Amino acid sequence: MxxxxxxxxxxxxxxxxxxxxxxxxxxxxxxxxxxxxxxxxxxxxxxxxxxxxxxxxxxxxxxxxxxxxxxxxxxxxxxxxxxxxxxxxxxxxxxxxxxxxxxxxxxxxxxxxxxxxxxxxxxxxxxxxxxxxxxxxxxxxxxxxxxxxxxxxxxxxxxxxxxxxxxxxxxxxxxxxxxxxxxxxxxxxxxxxxxxxxxxxxxxxxxxxxxxxxxxxxxxxxxxxxxATFVGMENIFNGIISDESDARQVRIGPVQLRVASNLLGKVRVAIRSEDIIIAEDKLSSSAQNILPASITEIVPRGPFFKLFLDAGIPLVALVTRQAIDEMRLEPGKNVWAVFKTAAVHVF
Ligand SMILES: Nc1ncnc2c1ncn2[C@@H]1O[C@H](COP(=O)(O)OP(=O)(O)OP(=O)(O)O)[C@@H](O)[C@H]1O
Ligand SMILES: [Mg+2]
Incomplete structure:
Protein backbone atom coordinates (compact mmCIF):
# COMPACT_ATOMS: atom_id res chain seq x y z
CA MET A 1 0.00 0.00 0.00
CA ALA A 228 -14.99 17.49 -17.59
CA THR A 229 -13.04 19.12 -20.40
CA PHE A 230 -10.01 16.90 -19.82
CA VAL A 231 -12.07 13.71 -20.18
CA GLY A 232 -13.68 15.01 -23.35
CA MET A 233 -17.06 16.30 -22.21
CA GLU A 234 -18.33 18.68 -24.85
CA ASN A 235 -21.67 19.93 -23.58
CA ILE A 236 -20.90 22.09 -20.56
CA PHE A 237 -23.28 24.86 -19.45
CA ASN A 238 -24.08 27.23 -16.61
CA GLY A 239 -27.37 26.31 -14.99
CA ILE A 240 -29.59 27.11 -12.04
CA ILE A 241 -31.44 24.61 -9.87
CA SER A 242 -34.14 26.46 -7.93
CA ASP A 243 -36.72 23.79 -7.29
CA GLU A 244 -36.59 21.79 -4.06
CA SER A 245 -39.26 19.30 -5.02
CA ASP A 246 -38.51 15.71 -6.05
CA ALA A 247 -38.65 16.21 -9.78
CA ARG A 248 -35.50 18.30 -9.93
CA GLN A 249 -34.98 20.55 -12.91
CA VAL A 250 -32.02 22.60 -13.96
CA ARG A 251 -32.60 25.71 -16.07
CA ILE A 252 -30.01 26.39 -18.78
CA GLY A 253 -31.01 29.58 -20.59
CA PRO A 254 -34.36 28.82 -22.26
CA VAL A 255 -34.19 25.07 -21.56
CA GLN A 256 -35.25 23.01 -18.53
CA LEU A 257 -33.65 19.60 -17.97
CA ARG A 258 -34.46 16.87 -15.50
CA VAL A 259 -31.54 16.09 -13.19
CA ALA A 260 -30.76 13.82 -10.28
CA SER A 261 -28.75 16.08 -8.00
CA ASN A 262 -28.93 17.46 -4.49
CA LEU A 263 -27.26 20.73 -5.43
CA LEU A 264 -29.18 23.99 -5.44
CA GLY A 265 -28.48 27.38 -6.99
CA LYS A 266 -25.86 28.12 -9.63
CA VAL A 267 -24.28 24.94 -11.02
CA ARG A 268 -22.30 23.68 -13.99
CA VAL A 269 -24.02 21.08 -16.13
CA ALA A 270 -22.25 18.56 -18.39
CA ILE A 271 -23.62 15.98 -20.82
CA ARG A 272 -21.41 13.54 -22.73
CA SER A 273 -21.96 13.78 -26.47
CA GLU A 274 -22.26 9.98 -26.73
CA ASP A 275 -25.07 10.00 -24.14
CA ILE A 276 -27.33 12.03 -26.43
CA ILE A 277 -29.56 9.91 -28.66
CA ILE A 278 -30.99 11.37 -31.85
CA ALA A 279 -34.57 10.38 -32.73
CA GLU A 280 -36.85 11.31 -35.61
CA ASP A 281 -40.02 10.89 -33.55
CA LYS A 282 -40.74 12.14 -30.09
CA LEU A 283 -40.14 9.16 -27.81
CA SER A 284 -41.96 9.54 -24.53
CA SER A 285 -40.45 8.50 -21.27
CA SER A 286 -40.64 10.26 -17.94
CA ALA A 287 -37.04 9.39 -17.08
CA GLN A 288 -35.71 11.24 -20.08
CA ASN A 289 -34.97 14.67 -21.35
CA ILE A 290 -36.44 15.22 -24.78
CA LEU A 291 -35.57 18.42 -26.65
CA PRO A 292 -36.61 19.52 -30.13
CA ALA A 293 -33.45 20.38 -32.03
CA SER A 294 -32.30 21.34 -35.47
CA ILE A 295 -29.06 20.10 -36.97
CA THR A 296 -26.60 22.91 -37.68
CA GLU A 297 -23.55 20.93 -38.80
CA ILE A 298 -22.23 17.37 -39.24
CA VAL A 299 -18.50 16.76 -38.88
CA PRO A 300 -16.68 13.40 -39.22
CA ARG A 301 -14.78 12.31 -36.16
CA GLY A 302 -12.94 8.99 -36.49
CA PRO A 303 -15.49 6.21 -36.95
CA PHE A 304 -18.33 8.51 -35.77
CA PHE A 305 -19.88 11.81 -36.72
CA LYS A 306 -20.33 14.85 -34.54
CA LEU A 307 -23.75 16.38 -34.83
CA PHE A 308 -23.98 20.04 -33.86
CA LEU A 309 -27.51 20.86 -32.74
CA ASP A 310 -29.49 23.93 -31.84
CA ALA A 311 -31.86 22.84 -29.09
CA GLY A 312 -32.33 26.26 -27.55
CA ILE A 313 -28.84 25.56 -26.23
CA PRO A 314 -26.00 24.36 -28.47
CA LEU A 315 -25.57 20.58 -28.12
CA VAL A 316 -23.03 18.17 -29.61
CA ALA A 317 -24.09 14.54 -30.13
CA LEU A 318 -22.02 11.62 -31.42
CA VAL A 319 -23.73 9.38 -33.99
CA THR A 320 -22.78 6.48 -36.25
CA ARG A 321 -22.70 6.53 -40.05
CA GLN A 322 -25.62 4.10 -39.93
CA ALA A 323 -27.75 6.55 -37.91
CA ILE A 324 -26.96 9.31 -40.41
CA ASP A 325 -27.98 7.11 -43.34
CA GLU A 326 -31.09 5.64 -41.74
CA MET A 327 -32.52 8.94 -40.54
CA ARG A 328 -31.12 10.90 -43.49
CA LEU A 329 -29.60 13.41 -41.07
CA GLU A 330 -28.41 16.63 -42.65
CA PRO A 331 -28.00 20.28 -41.67
CA GLY A 332 -31.38 21.99 -41.29
CA LYS A 333 -33.28 18.81 -40.38
CA ASN A 334 -35.41 18.86 -37.21
CA VAL A 335 -34.92 15.96 -34.80
CA TRP A 336 -35.29 15.15 -31.10
CA ALA A 337 -32.32 15.05 -28.75
CA VAL A 338 -33.00 12.47 -26.04
CA PHE A 339 -30.93 11.74 -22.96
CA LYS A 340 -31.49 10.21 -19.56
CA THR A 341 -31.72 12.13 -16.33
CA ALA A 342 -28.59 10.24 -15.24
CA ALA A 343 -26.69 11.62 -18.26
CA VAL A 344 -27.03 15.18 -16.94
CA HIS A 345 -24.06 15.70 -14.61
CA VAL A 346 -24.16 18.60 -12.23
CA PHE A 347 -21.24 20.02 -10.25
N1 LIG B 1 14.10 20.59 -9.95
C1 LIG B 1 13.18 21.45 -10.40
N2 LIG B 1 13.34 22.78 -10.27
C2 LIG B 1 12.39 23.65 -10.69
N3 LIG B 1 11.26 23.29 -11.29
C3 LIG B 1 11.03 21.97 -11.45
C4 LIG B 1 11.98 20.97 -11.02
N4 LIG B 1 11.48 19.75 -11.32
C5 LIG B 1 10.29 19.98 -11.92
N5 LIG B 1 10.02 21.29 -12.00
C6 LIG B 1 8.81 21.91 -12.55
O1 LIG B 1 7.69 21.35 -11.94
C7 LIG B 1 6.59 21.27 -12.85
C8 LIG B 1 6.04 19.87 -12.85
O2 LIG B 1 6.96 18.99 -13.44
P1 LIG B 1 6.64 17.49 -13.78
O3 LIG B 1 7.86 16.93 -14.44
O4 LIG B 1 6.16 16.77 -12.58
O5 LIG B 1 5.46 17.64 -14.83
P2 LIG B 1 4.62 16.46 -15.51
O6 LIG B 1 3.23 16.58 -15.02
O7 LIG B 1 5.32 15.17 -15.31
O8 LIG B 1 4.66 16.92 -17.05
P3 LIG B 1 4.88 16.01 -18.39
O9 LIG B 1 3.54 15.47 -18.70
O10 LIG B 1 5.31 17.03 -19.39
O11 LIG B 1 5.92 14.99 -18.12
C9 LIG B 1 7.14 21.71 -14.20
O12 LIG B 1 6.74 23.04 -14.42
C10 LIG B 1 8.65 21.61 -14.03
O13 LIG B 1 9.31 22.57 -14.81
MG1 LIG C 1 6.42 13.92 -16.54
Whole structure:
Protein backbone atom coordinates (compact mmCIF):
# COMPACT_ATOMS: atom_id res chain seq x y z
CA MET A 1 0.00 0.00 0.00
CA UNK A 2 1.13 3.54 -0.77
CA UNK A 3 -0.05 6.43 1.36
CA UNK A 4 0.76 10.09 0.72
CA UNK A 5 -0.21 12.35 3.64
CA UNK A 6 -0.37 16.11 3.12
CA UNK A 7 2.57 16.19 0.75
CA UNK A 8 3.83 19.64 -0.13
CA UNK A 9 6.87 20.25 -2.32
CA UNK A 10 8.09 23.53 -3.77
CA UNK A 11 10.42 23.44 -6.80
CA UNK A 12 11.15 26.91 -8.15
CA UNK A 13 7.82 28.34 -9.31
CA UNK A 14 6.10 24.97 -9.15
CA UNK A 15 4.31 23.68 -6.07
CA UNK A 16 2.99 20.20 -5.39
CA UNK A 17 0.14 21.01 -3.02
CA UNK A 18 -1.61 19.11 -0.33
CA UNK A 19 -1.41 15.65 -1.87
CA UNK A 20 -3.42 13.07 0.05
CA UNK A 21 -3.71 9.73 -1.67
CA UNK A 22 -3.98 6.09 -0.67
CA UNK A 23 -3.26 3.35 -3.19
CA UNK A 24 -4.25 -0.14 -2.14
CA UNK A 25 -2.20 -3.32 -2.35
CA UNK A 26 -2.13 -4.77 -5.88
CA UNK A 27 -3.99 -1.78 -7.26
CA UNK A 28 -3.26 -0.38 -10.74
CA UNK A 29 -3.56 3.36 -10.24
CA UNK A 30 -3.31 5.80 -13.14
CA UNK A 31 -2.42 9.47 -12.74
CA UNK A 32 -3.68 11.61 -15.57
CA UNK A 33 -3.05 15.27 -16.22
CA UNK A 34 -1.73 17.82 -18.69
CA UNK A 35 1.96 18.50 -19.09
CA UNK A 36 3.74 20.32 -16.26
CA UNK A 37 1.15 19.51 -13.57
CA UNK A 38 3.54 17.58 -11.33
CA UNK A 39 2.93 13.96 -12.30
CA UNK A 40 6.61 13.07 -12.51
CA UNK A 41 7.38 15.03 -9.33
CA UNK A 42 4.81 12.93 -7.40
CA UNK A 43 6.52 9.73 -8.55
CA UNK A 44 9.91 11.18 -7.58
CA UNK A 45 8.61 12.03 -4.12
CA UNK A 46 7.32 8.46 -3.71
CA UNK A 47 10.60 7.02 -4.96
CA UNK A 48 12.64 9.30 -2.70
CA UNK A 49 14.44 11.42 -5.29
CA UNK A 50 12.76 14.44 -3.70
CA UNK A 51 12.07 14.85 -0.03
CA UNK A 52 8.75 16.66 0.55
CA UNK A 53 8.86 20.03 2.36
CA UNK A 54 5.94 18.82 4.47
CA UNK A 55 4.03 15.57 4.69
CA UNK A 56 4.80 11.87 4.80
CA UNK A 57 5.23 8.99 2.39
CA UNK A 58 4.14 5.59 3.70
CA UNK A 59 4.85 2.29 1.96
CA UNK A 60 3.26 -0.85 3.40
CA UNK A 61 2.65 0.68 6.84
CA UNK A 62 6.23 2.03 6.96
CA UNK A 63 6.97 5.75 7.08
CA UNK A 64 9.72 6.02 4.44
CA UNK A 65 9.82 9.84 4.22
CA UNK A 66 13.39 9.93 5.54
CA UNK A 67 14.59 6.76 3.78
CA UNK A 68 16.96 6.70 0.80
CA UNK A 69 15.53 5.61 -2.57
CA UNK A 70 17.55 2.35 -2.46
CA UNK A 71 15.80 1.10 0.67
CA UNK A 72 12.24 1.73 -0.55
CA UNK A 73 11.88 -1.38 -2.79
CA UNK A 74 10.49 0.62 -5.69
CA UNK A 75 10.80 -0.11 -9.40
CA UNK A 76 10.84 3.10 -11.45
CA UNK A 77 10.54 3.20 -15.24
CA UNK A 78 11.32 6.71 -16.45
CA UNK A 79 9.67 8.66 -19.23
CA UNK A 80 12.80 8.14 -21.37
CA UNK A 81 13.61 4.58 -20.11
CA UNK A 82 17.23 5.41 -19.12
CA UNK A 83 18.76 2.07 -20.10
CA UNK A 84 22.54 1.75 -19.66
CA UNK A 85 23.82 2.26 -23.23
CA UNK A 86 27.03 0.22 -22.76
CA UNK A 87 25.17 -2.85 -21.46
CA UNK A 88 23.13 -5.24 -23.56
CA UNK A 89 19.51 -6.10 -22.71
CA UNK A 90 20.42 -9.06 -20.49
CA UNK A 91 23.03 -7.03 -18.60
CA UNK A 92 20.60 -4.14 -18.21
CA UNK A 93 17.96 -6.43 -16.72
CA UNK A 94 20.39 -8.14 -14.36
CA UNK A 95 22.34 -5.03 -13.34
CA UNK A 96 20.84 -4.62 -9.84
CA UNK A 97 20.87 -8.36 -9.10
CA UNK A 98 24.59 -8.52 -9.99
CA UNK A 99 25.33 -5.62 -7.65
CA UNK A 100 23.61 -7.59 -4.91
CA UNK A 101 25.77 -10.63 -5.79
CA UNK A 102 22.73 -12.78 -6.54
CA UNK A 103 23.71 -16.42 -7.34
CA UNK A 104 24.01 -17.10 -11.09
CA UNK A 105 21.34 -19.82 -11.07
CA UNK A 106 18.73 -17.54 -9.52
CA UNK A 107 19.64 -14.71 -11.92
CA UNK A 108 19.18 -17.07 -14.85
CA UNK A 109 15.74 -18.15 -13.65
CA UNK A 110 14.61 -14.57 -13.06
CA UNK A 111 15.96 -13.42 -16.41
CA UNK A 112 14.07 -16.18 -18.19
CA UNK A 113 10.85 -15.35 -16.40
CA UNK A 114 11.08 -11.61 -17.17
CA UNK A 115 12.16 -12.12 -20.78
CA UNK A 116 9.17 -14.39 -21.34
CA UNK A 117 6.75 -12.12 -19.48
CA UNK A 118 7.80 -9.14 -21.60
CA UNK A 119 8.37 -11.04 -24.80
CA UNK A 120 12.02 -10.01 -25.28
CA UNK A 121 13.79 -13.39 -25.34
CA UNK A 122 15.12 -12.66 -28.81
CA UNK A 123 16.64 -9.31 -27.79
CA UNK A 124 18.82 -10.29 -24.83
CA UNK A 125 22.19 -9.77 -26.56
CA UNK A 126 21.23 -6.50 -28.28
CA UNK A 127 22.36 -3.02 -27.14
CA UNK A 128 19.81 -0.25 -26.34
CA UNK A 129 20.83 1.91 -29.32
CA UNK A 130 19.71 -0.89 -31.67
CA UNK A 131 16.25 -1.30 -30.09
CA UNK A 132 12.96 0.29 -31.10
CA UNK A 133 11.12 2.51 -28.59
CA UNK A 134 8.77 -0.34 -27.70
CA UNK A 135 11.64 -2.80 -27.22
CA UNK A 136 13.48 -0.36 -24.96
CA UNK A 137 10.26 0.06 -23.06
CA UNK A 138 9.89 -3.68 -22.49
CA UNK A 139 13.52 -3.93 -21.40
CA UNK A 140 13.09 -1.06 -18.91
CA UNK A 141 9.99 -2.69 -17.41
CA UNK A 142 11.77 -6.07 -17.17
CA UNK A 143 14.70 -4.37 -15.42
CA UNK A 144 12.33 -2.75 -12.92
CA UNK A 145 10.33 -5.93 -12.26
CA UNK A 146 13.21 -8.39 -11.96
CA UNK A 147 14.07 -6.96 -8.53
CA UNK A 148 10.52 -7.84 -7.39
CA UNK A 149 9.71 -4.37 -6.11
CA UNK A 150 6.84 -3.70 -3.69
CA UNK A 151 5.74 -0.84 -5.92
CA UNK A 152 6.11 -0.20 -9.65
CA UNK A 153 6.15 3.39 -10.93
CA UNK A 154 5.67 3.83 -14.67
CA UNK A 155 6.14 7.36 -16.03
CA UNK A 156 4.34 7.59 -19.38
CA UNK A 157 5.54 4.15 -20.42
CA UNK A 158 3.65 4.09 -23.73
CA UNK A 159 4.04 7.65 -24.97
CA UNK A 160 6.68 6.76 -27.57
CA UNK A 161 4.59 4.05 -29.26
CA UNK A 162 2.34 4.32 -32.31
CA UNK A 163 -1.43 3.98 -31.61
CA UNK A 164 -1.68 0.31 -32.62
CA UNK A 165 1.40 -0.83 -30.63
CA UNK A 166 0.12 1.23 -27.73
CA UNK A 167 -3.13 -0.70 -27.68
CA UNK A 168 -1.33 -4.05 -27.82
CA UNK A 169 1.07 -3.10 -25.05
CA UNK A 170 -1.75 -1.74 -22.88
CA UNK A 171 -3.37 -5.17 -22.99
CA UNK A 172 -0.03 -6.82 -22.21
CA UNK A 173 0.58 -4.50 -19.25
CA UNK A 174 -2.83 -5.44 -17.92
CA UNK A 175 -2.01 -9.13 -18.23
CA UNK A 176 1.42 -8.71 -16.63
CA UNK A 177 -0.24 -6.93 -13.73
CA UNK A 178 -2.77 -9.77 -13.37
CA UNK A 179 0.15 -12.20 -13.07
CA UNK A 180 2.53 -10.34 -10.79
CA UNK A 181 0.01 -8.05 -9.03
CA UNK A 182 2.63 -5.47 -8.05
CA UNK A 183 1.02 -2.25 -6.80
CA UNK A 184 1.47 0.10 -9.75
CA UNK A 185 1.23 3.81 -10.46
CA UNK A 186 1.12 4.60 -14.15
CA UNK A 187 1.26 8.11 -15.56
CA UNK A 188 -0.28 9.17 -18.82
CA UNK A 189 -1.87 12.06 -20.73
CA UNK A 190 -4.15 9.64 -22.51
CA UNK A 191 -7.62 9.15 -21.07
CA UNK A 192 -8.23 5.99 -23.13
CA UNK A 193 -5.13 4.43 -21.65
CA UNK A 194 -6.51 5.14 -18.18
CA UNK A 195 -9.85 3.58 -19.14
CA UNK A 196 -8.14 0.38 -20.27
CA UNK A 197 -5.70 -0.01 -17.38
CA UNK A 198 -6.84 1.73 -14.24
CA UNK A 199 -8.55 0.17 -11.24
CA UNK A 200 -8.77 3.76 -10.04
CA UNK A 201 -7.35 6.98 -11.31
CA UNK A 202 -6.42 10.45 -10.12
CA UNK A 203 -6.65 13.62 -12.19
CA UNK A 204 -3.98 16.30 -11.61
CA UNK A 205 -4.18 20.00 -12.29
CA UNK A 206 -1.55 22.59 -11.26
CA UNK A 207 0.20 20.48 -8.64
CA UNK A 208 -2.99 19.16 -7.07
CA UNK A 209 -4.97 15.95 -7.36
CA UNK A 210 -8.45 17.26 -8.16
CA UNK A 211 -10.42 14.02 -8.49
CA UNK A 212 -9.88 10.37 -7.57
CA UNK A 213 -12.21 7.56 -8.58
CA UNK A 214 -12.90 4.65 -10.89
CA UNK A 215 -12.47 5.48 -14.59
CA UNK A 216 -16.25 5.16 -14.91
CA UNK A 217 -16.82 7.72 -12.17
CA UNK A 218 -14.34 10.22 -13.50
CA UNK A 219 -15.55 9.73 -17.05
CA UNK A 220 -19.23 10.13 -16.25
CA UNK A 221 -19.19 12.26 -13.10
CA UNK A 222 -16.37 14.78 -13.43
CA UNK A 223 -16.18 17.03 -10.37
CA UNK A 224 -15.15 20.23 -12.14
CA UNK A 225 -15.04 22.01 -15.46
CA UNK A 226 -11.33 21.17 -15.78
CA UNK A 227 -11.91 17.43 -15.35
CA ALA A 228 -14.99 17.49 -17.59
CA THR A 229 -13.04 19.12 -20.40
CA PHE A 230 -10.01 16.90 -19.82
CA VAL A 231 -12.07 13.71 -20.18
CA GLY A 232 -13.68 15.01 -23.35
CA MET A 233 -17.06 16.30 -22.21
CA GLU A 234 -18.33 18.68 -24.85
CA ASN A 235 -21.67 19.93 -23.58
CA ILE A 236 -20.90 22.09 -20.56
CA PHE A 237 -23.28 24.86 -19.45
CA ASN A 238 -24.08 27.23 -16.61
CA GLY A 239 -27.37 26.31 -14.99
CA ILE A 240 -29.59 27.11 -12.04
CA ILE A 241 -31.44 24.61 -9.87
CA SER A 242 -34.14 26.46 -7.93
CA ASP A 243 -36.72 23.79 -7.29
CA GLU A 244 -36.59 21.79 -4.06
CA SER A 245 -39.26 19.30 -5.02
CA ASP A 246 -38.51 15.71 -6.05
CA ALA A 247 -38.65 16.21 -9.78
CA ARG A 248 -35.50 18.30 -9.93
CA GLN A 249 -34.98 20.55 -12.91
CA VAL A 250 -32.02 22.60 -13.96
CA ARG A 251 -32.60 25.71 -16.07
CA ILE A 252 -30.01 26.39 -18.78
CA GLY A 253 -31.01 29.58 -20.59
CA PRO A 254 -34.36 28.82 -22.26
CA VAL A 255 -34.19 25.07 -21.56
CA GLN A 256 -35.25 23.01 -18.53
CA LEU A 257 -33.65 19.60 -17.97
CA ARG A 258 -34.46 16.87 -15.50
CA VAL A 259 -31.54 16.09 -13.19
CA ALA A 260 -30.76 13.82 -10.28
CA SER A 261 -28.75 16.08 -8.00
CA ASN A 262 -28.93 17.46 -4.49
CA LEU A 263 -27.26 20.73 -5.43
CA LEU A 264 -29.18 23.99 -5.44
CA GLY A 265 -28.48 27.38 -6.99
CA LYS A 266 -25.86 28.12 -9.63
CA VAL A 267 -24.28 24.94 -11.02
CA ARG A 268 -22.30 23.68 -13.99
CA VAL A 269 -24.02 21.08 -16.13
CA ALA A 270 -22.25 18.56 -18.39
CA ILE A 271 -23.62 15.98 -20.82
CA ARG A 272 -21.41 13.54 -22.73
CA SER A 273 -21.96 13.78 -26.47
CA GLU A 274 -22.26 9.98 -26.73
CA ASP A 275 -25.07 10.00 -24.14
CA ILE A 276 -27.33 12.03 -26.43
CA ILE A 277 -29.56 9.91 -28.66
CA ILE A 278 -30.99 11.37 -31.85
CA ALA A 279 -34.57 10.38 -32.73
CA GLU A 280 -36.85 11.31 -35.61
CA ASP A 281 -40.02 10.89 -33.55
CA LYS A 282 -40.74 12.14 -30.09
CA LEU A 283 -40.14 9.16 -27.81
CA SER A 284 -41.96 9.54 -24.53
CA SER A 285 -40.45 8.50 -21.27
CA SER A 286 -40.64 10.26 -17.94
CA ALA A 287 -37.04 9.39 -17.08
CA GLN A 288 -35.71 11.24 -20.08
CA ASN A 289 -34.97 14.67 -21.35
CA ILE A 290 -36.44 15.22 -24.78
CA LEU A 291 -35.57 18.42 -26.65
CA PRO A 292 -36.61 19.52 -30.13
CA ALA A 293 -33.45 20.38 -32.03
CA SER A 294 -32.30 21.34 -35.47
CA ILE A 295 -29.06 20.10 -36.97
CA THR A 296 -26.60 22.91 -37.68
CA GLU A 297 -23.55 20.93 -38.80
CA ILE A 298 -22.23 17.37 -39.24
CA VAL A 299 -18.50 16.76 -38.88
CA PRO A 300 -16.68 13.40 -39.22
CA ARG A 301 -14.78 12.31 -36.16
CA GLY A 302 -12.94 8.99 -36.49
CA PRO A 303 -15.49 6.21 -36.95
CA PHE A 304 -18.33 8.51 -35.77
CA PHE A 305 -19.88 11.81 -36.72
CA LYS A 306 -20.33 14.85 -34.54
CA LEU A 307 -23.75 16.38 -34.83
CA PHE A 308 -23.98 20.04 -33.86
CA LEU A 309 -27.51 20.86 -32.74
CA ASP A 310 -29.49 23.93 -31.84
CA ALA A 311 -31.86 22.84 -29.09
CA GLY A 312 -32.33 26.26 -27.55
CA ILE A 313 -28.84 25.56 -26.23
CA PRO A 314 -26.00 24.36 -28.47
CA LEU A 315 -25.57 20.58 -28.12
CA VAL A 316 -23.03 18.17 -29.61
CA ALA A 317 -24.09 14.54 -30.13
CA LEU A 318 -22.02 11.62 -31.42
CA VAL A 319 -23.73 9.38 -33.99
CA THR A 320 -22.78 6.48 -36.25
CA ARG A 321 -22.70 6.53 -40.05
CA GLN A 322 -25.62 4.10 -39.93
CA ALA A 323 -27.75 6.55 -37.91
CA ILE A 324 -26.96 9.31 -40.41
CA ASP A 325 -27.98 7.11 -43.34
CA GLU A 326 -31.09 5.64 -41.74
CA MET A 327 -32.52 8.94 -40.54
CA ARG A 328 -31.12 10.90 -43.49
CA LEU A 329 -29.60 13.41 -41.07
CA GLU A 330 -28.41 16.63 -42.65
CA PRO A 331 -28.00 20.28 -41.67
CA GLY A 332 -31.38 21.99 -41.29
CA LYS A 333 -33.28 18.81 -40.38
CA ASN A 334 -35.41 18.86 -37.21
CA VAL A 335 -34.92 15.96 -34.80
CA TRP A 336 -35.29 15.15 -31.10
CA ALA A 337 -32.32 15.05 -28.75
CA VAL A 338 -33.00 12.47 -26.04
CA PHE A 339 -30.93 11.74 -22.96
CA LYS A 340 -31.49 10.21 -19.56
CA THR A 341 -31.72 12.13 -16.33
CA ALA A 342 -28.59 10.24 -15.24
CA ALA A 343 -26.69 11.62 -18.26
CA VAL A 344 -27.03 15.18 -16.94
CA HIS A 345 -24.06 15.70 -14.61
CA VAL A 346 -24.16 18.60 -12.23
CA PHE A 347 -21.24 20.02 -10.25
N1 LIG B 1 14.10 20.59 -9.95
C1 LIG B 1 13.18 21.45 -10.40
N2 LIG B 1 13.34 22.78 -10.27
C2 LIG B 1 12.39 23.65 -10.69
N3 LIG B 1 11.26 23.29 -11.29
C3 LIG B 1 11.03 21.97 -11.45
C4 LIG B 1 11.98 20.97 -11.02
N4 LIG B 1 11.48 19.75 -11.32
C5 LIG B 1 10.29 19.98 -11.92
N5 LIG B 1 10.02 21.29 -12.00
C6 LIG B 1 8.81 21.91 -12.55
O1 LIG B 1 7.69 21.35 -11.94
C7 LIG B 1 6.59 21.27 -12.85
C8 LIG B 1 6.04 19.87 -12.85
O2 LIG B 1 6.96 18.99 -13.44
P1 LIG B 1 6.64 17.49 -13.78
O3 LIG B 1 7.86 16.93 -14.44
O4 LIG B 1 6.16 16.77 -12.58
O5 LIG B 1 5.46 17.64 -14.83
P2 LIG B 1 4.62 16.46 -15.51
O6 LIG B 1 3.23 16.58 -15.02
O7 LIG B 1 5.32 15.17 -15.31
O8 LIG B 1 4.66 16.92 -17.05
P3 LIG B 1 4.88 16.01 -18.39
O9 LIG B 1 3.54 15.47 -18.70
O10 LIG B 1 5.31 17.03 -19.39
O11 LIG B 1 5.92 14.99 -18.12
C9 LIG B 1 7.14 21.71 -14.20
O12 LIG B 1 6.74 23.04 -14.42
C10 LIG B 1 8.65 21.61 -14.03
O13 LIG B 1 9.31 22.57 -14.81
MG1 LIG C 1 6.42 13.92 -16.54
Missing amino acids: IRLCNIYKSLGDFKLKNINLTIEDNEYFVILGPTGTGKTVILEVIAGMYKPDHGEVWLNERNVTEEYPESRHIGFVYQDYMLFPHLNVEENILFALKLKKTPAKIMKEKLERMATLLNINHLLQRYPATLSGGEQQRTAIARALVAEPDVLLLDEPLSALDPRSKEVFQQELKQIHRQIKTTTIHITHDFNEALVLADRMGIMCNGEIVQVGSPEDVFHKPCSQFV
